[in-house]
Amino acid sequence: MPRMKLRRLLVGSLIAIILALTLGGQQVLAGEPSPAQNAIQYFQLQIFLPVVASQASFVPPIGDYGPLEGNDAFYYTVQPGDTLLSVALEFGRDLSLMPCATSPLRPEPITLQPGEVLRIPPAMALCHRAQAGEMVATVAARYHISSTAVLSEEWNGLTAVDQLLQPGRWVLIEEPSAGVTIASIAHRPTPTPTTVPWPYGSGHFVWPLKGTITQRWSLHHRAIDIAAPWGSPIVAADNGKVIRAGWNTQGYGWLVIIDHGNDYLTLYAHLSSIEVPLGAIVRRGQIIGLEGSTGNSTGPHLHFEIRDFGRLIDPLTLLPAKQ
Ligand SMILES: [Zn+2]
Numbered sequence: 082m083p084r085m086k087l088r089r090l091l092v093g094s095l096i097a098i099i100l101a102l103t104l105g106g107q108q109v110l111a112g113e114p115s116p117a118q119n120a121i122q123y124f125q126l127q128i129f130l131p132v133v134a135s136q137a138s139f140v141p142p143i144g145d146y147g148p149l150e151g152n153d154a155f156y157y158t159v160q161p162g163d164t165l166l167s168v169a170l171e172f173g174r175d176l177s178l179m180p181c182a183t184s185p186l187r188p189e190p191i192t193l194q195p196g197e198v199l200r201i202p203p204a205m206a207l208c209h210r211a212q213a214g215e216m217v218a219t220v221a222a223r224y225h226i227s228s229t230a231v232l233s234e235e236w237n238g239l240t241a242v243d244q245l246l247q248p249g250r251w252v253l254i255e256e257p258s259a260g261v262t263i264a265s266i267a268h269r270p271t272p273t274p275t276t277v278p279w280p281y282g283s284g285h286f287v288w289p290l291k292g293t294i295t296q297r298w299s300l301h302h303r304a305i306d307i308a309a310p311w312g313s314p315i316v317a318a319d320n321g322k323v324i325r326a327g328w329n330t331q332g333y334g335w336l337v338i339i340d341h342g343n344d345y346l347t348l349y350a351h352l353s354s355i356e357v358p359l360g361a362i363v364r365r366g367q368i369i370g371l372e373g374s375t376g377n378s379t380g381p382h383l384h385f386e387i388r389d390f391g392r393l394i395d396p397l398t399l400l401p402a403k404q
Contacts, residue, residue, distance in 0.1 A: 143308045143380035144296040145332065145351065152203050152301070154255075157182075159197040168193070169391060170338055170348065172201055172331055173303065176391020181208035181253040185238055188249065200236065205300050207254040211246035218242045225258040278362035282319035282341030286396075287366055289318045289349060290383045291404045294397075303393035304348075308382040311353065313372040315383055317363040318347045318400075326359045333384065334376025337369050346391075350384035351375050 157168065165179040174182075180191060182199040193199075202208070209220055217239055221228040228242045236253050239246075246252065292309030296302055317339055324346075325338035333350035337357065340346050353373025357363055374381045387396045 142295055143382050144302075144306045145376070145378045145382075145384050152205070154200055154202050154206075157199045157201055159193045159195050159199060161195045163193050163195070165191055165193065166391065167325075168199065168201070170325065170346070170388075171329060173333075173386075173393070174201060174204055175393055176388070178202055178204075178206055178208045180210070180251045181206065181236070183251075185236065185251050185253075186247065187251065202236075202253060203255060204303070205257070207257045209252040209254060211248055211250045211252055213248040215246045215248075216242070217244050217246070220246070220252050220254075224254050226254065226256070230254075230256065278364075279320055280322045280340075280342050280362045282321050282343050282345055283365065284319070284341075284343055284345065286318040286347075286387070286399050286401070287316065288400055288404045289347070289385055290315050290372060292382075295382060298395035298397065303395075304350075304384050304386040305396050306382045306384055308380065309372055311372065311374070311381040314368045315349055315352065315370045315372055316366045317369050318385075318387070319345070319365045321347070321363060323357050323359055323361045323363060323369070326355050326357060326361075329376065332377035334378060335370070335373065336376075339363060339369070344390045346388040348384075348386040348388070350386075351378040351382060353381075 157172070159168075165182075166176055168174075168182070169176045169179050180187060180189070182201050183191060183193075183197075207224065209224070211220065217231050218228050221231050231237060231252065231254070232239055232242070234253050234255050239252075288307075290307045290309055290313055292307040292313070294305055295308045296304075296306035298305055319339075319341050321339040321341035323337060324340045325336060327336065328334070329336040329350070333348075335350075335352040335355055337349045337352065337355055338346060339349075349370060351373055352370040352375065354371045355369070356371065357367075357369045363369060372381055372383050378384075385396055386393055387399055388394070
């Protein structure tokens with residue numbers, strides 16, 4: 082081969098190889114993206130990301146959202162083993178509201194039947210048990226709402242303002258005035274300790290997690306959210322028995338519930354892991370799980386509820402002022 086031709090061929094081949102590499106020939110040569118391609122993609126992302134970030138200015142605060150807010154009524158079919166309390170716990174409803182998930186004339190005590198369909202009222206609703214001599218108008222006055230509001234609630238099945246209510250029947254107040262609640266119930270006294278393990282709470286709570294409170298108690302969020310680094314240990318707020326340890330489909334994610342045996346229950350949601358079995362007796366301060374962001378959660382935090390005789394109250398009223 083003449084010398085010039087060989088040189089042209091070599092130069093031509095070199096140009097062809099450079100072109101192949103530059104125009105993405107590496108994909109043909111190798112099946113997986115090369116470091117060079119990754120670098121190009123990274124470079125493209127670096128250009129692209131600031132544009133996207135500036136458009137997406139909304140950053141949700143660490144906390145939770147969704148069904149826990151419970152602004153709408155919905156239907157639920159009772160499963161074997163369900164009780165009014167277990168359903169109330171699972172859906173974040175006050176226990177005192179739950180009779181109004183059944184039927185207006187349902188007598189107490191209410192035992193749920195598997196297959197029975199409940200209409201779970203909105204979380205903010207109230208359920209009133211009629212006393213002898215009460216009328217629609219008296220119940221309406223008691224909750225500072227109009228009689229029309231009581232009558233227009235289809236579930237109540239009531240038609241007249243002066244209609245005398247059957248004692249013991251339930252009246253659903255779907256939109257009560259702010260600040261109106263059902264009267265509180267006295268606590269059972271804590272029995273004297275006799276044996277170990279001791280499943281009864283002292284009534285004095287400790288912080289289940291030390292961190293930043295990112296969401297406080299409100300009628301739309303009957304709990305507090307405490308944010309801390311992912312995986313921080315979460316402890317039982319008082320002595321008690323684990324009555325729930327598992328997955329919740331309503332937005333709580335991995336969930337632990339402790340019954341303190343003194344009319345208080347505490348709930349710990351969005352855990353990344355559960356460290357106690359169902360039925361365990363736990364001591365105050367014992368690790369029960371690790372913090373996470375499972376369920377309807379916007380970042381690692383603990384959603385912590387305290388129930389006082391079934392009612393969701395503000396945990397800050399019972400926790401020590403200092404963490
Ligand atoms: Zn929360």
